[in-house]
Each structure stands twice: as C-alpha cells, then as structure tokens.
Amino acid sequence: MSRPIIEVENLSKRYKLGQLNARSLREEAEQFFARFRNKRARSDGELSGENTEIWALKDISFSVPAGEVVGIIGRNGAGKSTLLKILSRITDPTTGQARICGRIASLLEVGTGFHPELTGRENIYLNGAILGMTRAEVKAKFDEIVAFAEVERFLDTPVKRYSSGMYVRLAFAVAAHLEPEILIVDEVLAVGDAEFQKKCLGRMRSVSRREGRTVLFVSHNLTAINSLCQRVILMNSGQTQQIGPAQDITRLYLTSGNNEDNRSKSWSFHNAPGDERFKITRIKITPEGADATAPIEMGTTFQIEMDYWNLVDNADVLLELIVRGDDGMPVFHSFSTEGGANGPHPKGLYRSSCVVPGNLLNAGRFGIEMYFSDGRPSKEFGLVDAVSVLVHELNDRRNLSNYGRFIGHVHPKLTWRTAFLADKQAPDGDAGLAGDG
Amino acid sequence: MIQAPSNYEIVIRPTRGWLRLNLAETWQYRDLLFLLVHRDFVAKYKQTILGPAWFVLQPLLTTVVFSIIFGGIAKIPTDGLPPMLFYLAGLLGWNYFAQTFQSSSSTLVANAGLFGKVYFPRLVVPLSAVISNLFAFALQLAMLLAFWIYFKLFTSAGGLFGFSAGIVWLPLVLLQIAALSLGVGLWLSALTAKYRDFTFLSGFIIQLWMYATPVIYPLSQIPEKWRWIAVLNPMTMPVEAIRIMFLGQGTVVGAYALLSLSISVLLLLSGILVFNKIEKTFVDTV
Numbered sequence: 001m002s003r004p005i006i007e008v009e010n011l012s013k014r015y016k017l018g019q020l021n022a023r024s025l026r027e028e029a030e031q032f033f034a035r036f037r038n039k040r041a042r043s044d045g046e047l048s049g050e051n052t053e054i055w056a057l058k059d060i061s062f063s064v065p066a067g068e069v070v071g072i073i074g075r076n077g078a079g080k081s082t083l084l085k086i087l088s089r090i091t092d093p094t095t096g097q098a099r100i101c102g103r104i105a106s107l108l109e110v111g112t113g114f115h116p117e118l119t120g121r122e123n124i125y126l127n128g129a130i131l132g133m134t135r136a137e138v139k140a141k142f143d144e145i146v147a148f149a150e151v152e153r154f155l156d157t158p159v160k161r162y163s164s165g166m167y168v169r170l171a172f173a174v175a176a177h178l179e180p181e182i183l184i185v186d187e188v189l190a191v192g193d194a195e196f197q198k199k200c201l202g203r204m205r206s207v208s209r210r211e212g213r214t215v216l217f218v219s220h221n222l223t224a225i226n227s228l229c230q231r232v233i234l235m236n237s238g239q240t241q242q243i244g245p246a247q248d249i250t251r252l253y254l255t256s257g258n259n260e261d262n263r264s265k266s267w268s269f270h271n272a273p274g275d276e277r278f279k280i281t282r283i284k285i286t287p288e289g290a291d292a293t294a295p296i297e298m299g300t301t302f303q304i305e306m307d308y309w310n311l312v313d314n315a316d317v318l319l320e321l322i323v324r325g326d327d328g329m330p331v332f333h334s335f336s337t338e339g340g341a342n343g344p345h346p347k348g349l350y351r352s353s354c355v356v357p358g359n360l361l362n363a364g365r366f367g368i369e370m371y372f373s374d375g376r377p378s379k380e381f382g383l384v385d386a387v388s389v390l391v392h393e394l395n396d397r398r399n400l401s402n403y404g405r406f407i408g409h410v411h412p413k414l415t416w417r418t419a420f421l422a423d424k425q426a427p428d429g430d431a432g433l434a435g436d437g
Numbered sequence: 438m439i440q441a442p443s444n445y446e447i448v449i450r451p452t453r454g455w456l457r458l459n460l461a462e463t464w465q466y467r468d469l470l471f472l473l474v475h476r477d478f479v480a481k482y483k484q485t486i487l488g489p490a491w492f493v494l495q496p497l498l499t500t501v502v503f504s505i506i507f508g509g510i511a512k513i514p515t516d517g518l519p520p521m522l523f524y525l526a527g528l529l530g531w532n533y534f535a536q537t538f539q540s541s542s543s544t545l546v547a548n549a550g551l552f553g554k555v556y557f558p559r560l561v562v563p564l565s566a567v568i569s570n571l572f573a574f575a576l577q578l579a580m581l582l583a584f585w586i587y588f589k590l591f592t593s594a595g596g597l598f599g600f601s602a603g604i605v606w607l608p609l610v611l612l613q614i615a616a617l618s619l620g621v622g623l624w625l626s627a628l629t630a631k632y633r634d635f636t637f638l639s640g641f642i643i644q645l646w647m648y649a650t651p652v653i654y655p656l657s658q659i660p661e662k663w664r665w666i667a668v669l670n671p672m673t674m675p676v677e678a679i680r681i682m683f684l685g686q687g688t689v690v691g692a693y694a695l696l697s698l699s700i701s702v703l704l705l706l707s708g709i710l711v712f713n714k715i716e717k718t719f720v721d722t723v
Contacts, residue, residue, distance in 0.1 A: 015721060085720070089449060089556040092717040097450035104447075104556075112554045117480040126476055129469035130555060158483075 003101065004063035005182060005214050006087070011096035013057040013082050013238075056082040058238040059096070066101075066181070069208045069215040071225040071246060073253055074235035075262065075388075076365065080218045083235070084186050087216070102181025102214075105131055116160035120151050120170055123159050127174045141177045149173035176203045183207055186218045204228060220364060222250045223393075254295070254392065262388050269309065275381045277315060278372045281349075282307040283387050285368070288355070297392045298411060301358040304368060304387075307351045312374060314344035319352055320371040320380065325364060325409040362411035363393035463558040473565035477540075478572060492576040496532055500524045507653045516655040516686040519594045523684070525581045527652040530610070530679045533574045534618045534672055535643050540566035541622025542639050545630040545712075545719055552720055559716045560709070563622055567615050574611070581683060603689075604682040610675045617671050617701035623708035627715040630722070650676055656688040668693040671700040 057079045064070050072080050086093050088104050113130040114123050124145055128138035138145075146152055149170040151162075159167060185204060201224060208215045208228070219225055225232060225246060232249035234242045242249055264284035272279040286292045288301040296302050310317055319336035336342070336352060367388045373380030482488045500521060507513045508520035515523035541563035545552070548562055589595045625642070629635040647653075650672045659667050667673050674689060674697035681687035 086449060089447070090553060091720050092451050093449065094451055097448060100447045100449065102446075106555070113551055115476050115480055117483040118476060122472075122475070122479070126469075126472045129466070129472045130551070130557060132466075132557065135468040135472075 005066040005101050006062075006064040006216075007099045008063065008087075009061050009097055009099075011057055011060040011083070011086060011093050011098055012055060013079075013086060013091075014053055014055050014094040016053055055238050057086070057093070060235075060238075060240055061096075062233060062240060062243055064214055064216070066214055067208070067212045068231060069204075069217060069229045071229035071232040071249075072216060072218045072235060073220070073222065073225060073232060073250065074241075076367070077237075078235040079238040080235055081186060082238075084184055084216065084218060088184055100182065103132060104182045104184060105175070105178045105180035106184035106186060114159060114167070114171060117158055119158055120146075120155045120162070123170070124174055127171065128178075131175065131178055132180070133178060137179070145170075145173045145177050148176065172200070180213070182214045182216065184216045184218075201228065222254070226250055254390075262390075265386050266307075272309075273381075273383055273386075274308070274372070277310070277312050277374055278317075278381055279309040279311065280306060280370075280372065280383055280386075281309065283368075283370070283383075285387060285389050295392050296389060297358075298361065298363055299358040300391075301355060302389065303353045303355045305351060305353040306370060307349065308372065309349050310345050310347055313347045315374040316342050317345045317350070318342060318373045318380075319354075320373070321354055322369040322371075323356075323361075324367045324369065329409060331361065331366065331409045359413040360410055361391045362406050362409055363391050364409065365390045366409075459558065463560050463564075466557055466561050469557060470561050470565050470568070473562065474569040477565060477569040489576070492573045493580050496525070496528050496577050497580065499528060503528075503653055513654050514658060516657060516680075518598055518680075518684050518686050519588050519592070522581075522584060522588055522598065523655075523680070524653065525577075525584055526680045526683050527676055529574070529577050529581055530614055530675050531647060531650060531652045531672070532577060533570055533611070534614050534675075535647070536573060537567050537570045537615065537618035538622045538625075538643060539639065540570070541619055542625035542629065544622070544626040545716065546626075546633075546636070549720070552716075560712070563619055563626065563712075566622070567619050585683065598684040598686065600683060601681050601685045603678065606678065607682055610678050610682075613698055613701050614672075614675050616705040617675075620701065620703075620705035620708035623712040624704070627708075627711045630715050630719045646670070646672065652676060655680075655686070664688075668696060669700070671697045671704070673697065 060079075060083060072083065074080055082091075084106065085091050087098060087100065088106050113127050115126065118126065124142065125135065125138050128141075129135065133141075146155065149166070149172070151166055151170050154162065154166065159170070162170070183204070185200070204215055204217065205228060207213045215228075217225065217229060229246045231243065232246045233240055234249050234253050242252060263286075264282070266282035266284075267273065267280070269279060269281060272281045274280050282305075284292075284305045285296075285302055286305065287294050287296045288303060290300070304321065306319070317336075321334045323331045323333075325331055334354060336354075365388055367385055370383045370386070371380040372383075482491055485491060487494065503524040504520045508515065508524075544559070544563045544566075552559065585598075588598075625635055625639055629639070649667070649670050651659075651667070656664065656667060656673060656677050668690075674694045677687040678689050678694065679687075681689055
C-alpha cells in the first residue's frame with residue numbers, strides 16, 4: 001500500500017472564548033496595561049483569572065488511505081466541523097500537523113461565491129475558480145456541468161433571476177464536478193429537498209466507488225453514514241473516541257454514554273446555575289414507561305423534568321422551554337402556564353416537568369433551552385444547551401424514504417385517507433384536469 | 438485508482454513566525470484573480486443607468502466641486518495651471534489610490550462568509566482590487582487627455598502647460614501607487630479584522646490623507662523648511678509627479694521620490710506579512 005492520503009498527527013485547536021467576538025481596541029489596550037502592571041508575561045486569556053480557553057480539538061490522530069470513505073460522527077460541539085475547517089485550510093491548527101496528498105474540496109460551500117449579478121455562465125467559471133479549478137478545467141467540464149444542472153436555456157441570465165431550485169442545482173453541479181482527490185461533505189444533507197439530498201448522496205457514492213476518490217463525510221444521519229462509509233471516526237469533546245468499521249461505531253455511538261450523559265445533568269446547590277432568584281439543581285429527560293436510560297424513539301413519550309430552588313418568597317415562577325433541532329431551528333416553545341394560571345410560589349425546592357408526546361419529533365438530536373423567570377419580562381434566567389435528547393428513528397421504517405430520515409424536525413402521525421372516486425379514464429382533451437402526464 | 442500526486446502535497450501546521458508566504462500558490466490561482474476582476478467590473482455598475490460612465494462622472498463632478506470651492510472661493514493657487522486641469526491631474530493618481538485602498542481594506546471583513554467556507558490564497562482578493570481599479574484609472578486618464586486637448590486648443594491657457602519628458606516614468610509611479618494602496622489596504626484589512634474600530638476610521642483616514650496630499654494645493658505652496666514633512670506622506674511625490682508629466686508643473690525632487698518609493702515598498706511588504714498572519718486564524722474571530 002502507498003502512503004495514506006491524509007495523515008493527521010496530534011492535531012489540536014484552541015479557541016479563546018473571549019476572542020470569539022472581535023475585540024475592541026480599548027479592551028486590547030486595557031489588557032496591555034494590565035499586563036504591564038502585573039510585570040508578568042501572561043497569555044491573554046488568563047488575565048481575568050477565568051478559564052476562557054477551550055480546546056475544540058485535542059490531539060487528534062488518524063490516517064486515511066486513498067479511496068476510502070470515512071464518516072465522522074459525534075455530538076454537536078465534538079469538534080467535527082473544526083476538524084474539517086483545519087483540513088480544508090480555512091483556519092490554522094494550534095498544534096500538531098496534518099499531511100494531505102492531493103487537492104481537497106468540500107461540498108459544504110455549495111453556491112459560495114456566486115454573484116447574483118453575474119450570469120450562469122460567468123458564475124460557473126467564478127465558482128469553479130474559487131473552488132480551486134483552473135479556467136481550462138472548468139472549460140473541459142462546462143457542458144457536463146450545464147447538463148447536470150439543467151440550466152442550458154438560462155446560461156446568460158443573471159443568477160439573481162434564477163429560481164432557488166435552479167440556483168441550487170447549478171451550485172451543486174459546479175461543486176460536484178470538481179475533481180479533487182479528497183472530497184469533504186459536511187452536513188449537506190441537512191439542506192435542500194429530498195431530491196437534492198439524493199443527488200448529493202448519489203454523487204458521493206459514484207465519486208468514491210467508481211472514481212476511487214477519498215471522501216470525508218460528516219453527518220448526523222447514521223443511516224447514510226452506514227450505507228456509504230467503510231470506517232467511522234467517533235468524536236467526543238474534541239477527541240477521537242473510537243475509530244472502526246461503520247456499523248460498529250454507529251452502534252457504539254447510539255448505545256454509549258453519549259446519550260444518557262446528555263439527557264440528564266445535576267448540580268450541587270453551590271455550583272448550580274441560576275441567579276438570586278433561582279438555582280437549578282437537576283434536569284432530566286426520561287422516556288415514559290421505560291427504563292430511564294432506554295433509548296427514546298420517535299414514538300416514545302418522554303418528559304423533561306427540572307428541579308430548582310425558588311429563592312424568592314411568593315414569586316410567580318414561570319418556566320419556558322424551547323426545543324431546537326440540531327441546526328438551531330426552533331421546533332417548539334412552551335410555557336409552564338399553559339396548564340392554567342400561575343400562582344405565587346413559596347420559597348423552596350420544586351420539581352416541574354413537561355411531557356412531550358410521542359410521534360411528535362422526528363429522529364435527530366434536539367437541544368433543550370430552559371428559561372426561568374418571575375414573570376417580569378426580559379428578566380429570565382436562561383439555561384441553554386444543558387441537556388439534549390436524541391430521538392431514534394423507528395426500526396420498522398428504515399430505508400422507507402431515501403437513506404432513512406424524514407425531512408423536517410417533526411414527524412407527527414397524520415391520518416391519510418384515499419377514496420376511489422371513479423373507474424373511468426381521464427377525459428380526453430382536458431389538459432387542465434389530466435395534469436402534466 | 439487515484440494515485441495521490443505528490444505535487445499537491447500539503448502540510449497543515451500552525452503558523453510560526455511571520456514568514457509563511459506562498460506566492461507561488463497565489464500565482465496558481467491567477468484564473469481566480471482575473472475572474473474576480475471581471476466580477477468587480479461587471480457587478481459594480483449593474484442596474485445603474487449610466488453604467489461605466491460613472492467611472493468618468495464621479496471624478497468629473499469632484500473636479501467641478503473642487504474648482505468652485507478651492508479654486509473659486511478659497512482661491513488656493515494652482516501653480517499657474519487652469520484649475521480644472523490641475524485638479525483632474527491631481528485626482529488621477531489620488532483616486533486610484535483611494536479606491537484601491539478602500540476596496541482592499543475591507544477584504545477580510547467583507548469576505549468573511551466566503552473565507553469561512555473555502556480556502557484559496559486570500560491575497561487574491563485585494564490583488565483583484567488593484568487590477569480592477571486600473572480600468573477606472575485608464576478612463577480617467579482618457580478624460581484628462583480630453584480636457585488637456587480642449588484647454589490647449591480652445592482656451593488662452595494653452596501656453597501654460599504641456600507634457601514633460603518625465604512621462605516615461607508613469608508606469609513606475611502607477612506601480613508605486615498600486616503598491617502603496619495595497620500595502621495600506623492590507624494593513625487596515627488586518628486591523629479591521631481584529632478591531633472593528635477601524636471600519637469607522639478608514640473613511641476618515643482617506644479624507645484626511647487627501648488633505649495631507651497636494652491634490653487641492655500644489656506642494657510649492659508649502660514653505661521649503663516644512664516640505665520634508667509633506668514628503669513623508671508617500672502619496673505626495675506620485676501626485677506631484679503625475680502633474681509634472683501631463684502639465685509640466687510640480688515639485689519633484691529625486692531624493693524625495695526615492696524616500697516615498699521606499700516608504701511605499703516598506704508598507705507593502707509589512708502589509709502583506711501582517712495580512713498573512715491575521716488571515717490564518719481570522720475566521721475564528723468573526
């Protein structure tokens with residue numbers, strides 16, 4: 001075997017939390033003088049004495065032989081995207097190194113760099129160049145790209161007049177016809193319609209199987225990961241938790257502490273999050289009528305339980321709950337007053353719970369945000385991303401739609417009825433009724 | 438089976454020190470450079486009625502305003518030249534500088550979305566501004582020549598000005614302005630990426646800088662003993678030089694020109710280094 005096409009050694013990336021937002025000159029000056037006074041060279045983040053650094057990646061090492069399709073899975077914040085960003089050279093690692101033998105391109109930038117005023121033709125060239133193709137390479141692929149995107153007639157129309165479907169098709173066609181040695185696909189399956197997802201996956205399959213290219217595929221869609229990848233890297237808090245055959249690793253991911261870890265959290269009173277009115281000591285998500293650690297499936301009813309101290313006598317305690325999909329999209333928002341009026345609460349420890357019915361959420365990971373307030377607007381205390389729930393798809397409907405997952409964050413059980421209306425053929429000559437067939 | 442071609446081998450590791458400049462790679466992306474130039478040109482005046490005429494109209498209107506305010510009302514001398522020509526010649530180099538400076542100084546922040554998603558040598562973007570602004574320069578040059586012919590043939594001022602042999606230096610002066618504007622633009626782009634305060638400053642900087650440059654007044658109006666200060670401004674010599682080339686009036690001293698050239702080169706080199714340093718991790722901070 002030749003050398004691996006990707007070799008990653010002890011790659012680490014540190015973010016300084018204080019720097020996530022651009023700092024102003026004043027802060028910088030303050031730090032400068034503070035450092036001066038302290039007469040000690042300290043690194044920026046330590047000045048306030050707080051731990052404001054996080055390691056998004058810590059000592060990641062792996063290698064990928066040419067032609068392999070490798071899946072990368074892990075919870076949000078596990079470092080998947082950071083890893084891809086470093087490999088595609090968007091940002092530098094803090095320590096460690098990666099060696100890559102070939103050009104890298106990613107499908108995550110579908111449409112990046114499209115200019116609305118330019119025509120389809122001009123955008124194909126521009127986008128191709130941004131993605132690293134030379135003019136000659138784009139020219140050689142031009143007809144293929146146009147045919148794939150089905151936009152022949154609109155080639156000389158500015159893309160701002162394109163329908164969104166045409167726009168996405170064209171953007172994807174350019175990206176799909178890149179000929180990198182390594183293709184990176186990051187959650188493209190989260191965007192676009194089912195048709196588009198199918199096209200992406202189909203293209204990935206042909207890129208890897210027929211053309212023998214290397215693919216790094218990041219997704220929460222475990223079914224797609226299982227069907228496309230040979231090996232999977234499971235990441236957890238910036239580290240590689242496990243690398244191995246796809247089936248083994250996805251099973252490990254589903255059954256490992258990954259889930260329960262995040263389904264409950266508790267604090268002692270002293271370090272409980274809260275303010276002068278509330279201290280939240282425990283949050284727990286449990287499936288109804290099953291063991292507390294049993295997996296939650298799409299049909300499972302579960303409850304979100306929170307224990308908290310109310311520190312103000314006779315406060316109008318109001319709890320809010322926002323459930324978000326893993327793309328940050330809110331799915332629903334609920335108030336504790338929904339069951340009726342809110343009475344004054346004496347000081348003390350409380351347990352509130354909210355029951356989320358089964359057959360509501362689609363499969364996927366949902367983040368739970370909680371807000372505690374005493375009724376005064378914009379005075380609530382928020383607890384974001386403390387817990388999340390992973391809803392598994394039902395086993396009996398695997399592969400029903402393409403690659404297993406329904407579109408959307410909710411999947412309610414709806415009633416469908418079909419009635420037989422007539423046994424005649426569709427009337428002739430009535431195009432309006434007969435449709436486009 | 439794809440053989441990993443060794444000519445594409447990339448090693449990714451943390452940036453150490455300042456010198457990690459890959460000009461060869463920037464050259465590989467020359468197609469992108471020219472497509473960006475094309476984009477700038479096409480997109481700039483789309484959906485305007487006058488289109489590229491703005492390239493000419495904008496400096497023309499500025500010249501008229503200058504002629505009225507600084508020539509007519511403030512009566513600032515113009516080295517004996519017709520005010521219209523004096524300002525047009527001054528603005529020729531200045532506008533190229535100001536426009537390139539402004540588009541390259543917003544490089545990192547304006548393209549943050551793009552840079553956060555795909556890698557290509559970032560330097561390509563400001564370089565494309567340097568080139569695309571050359572079109573505006575060429576159009577303004579044509580306009581200057583048109584007025585030059587008009588004043589020569591149809592006005593009594595025709596004998597007051599004329600080309601000078603120094604015009605052979607025009608490409609060098611243009612190159613200096615390009616280097617300077619790119620250098621300062623890169624500095625500001627890097628600073629803006631770190632401290633947003635500079636977004637507000639860049640407009641001021643360019644305005645103040647214009648008054649510090651002999652665009653609306655001739656260098657000869659500055660007393661001899663203070664002139665060295667004016668010459669520390671690296672735009673002073675190019676603006677005066679362009680005036681000599683086309684109109685035969687201006688103050689250019691070899692030593693001053695050399696000083697201005699070296700300051701420009703220094704700013705360009707340091708600008709590239711700073712930009713390069715910031716660019717590696719700037720997506721983490723936006």
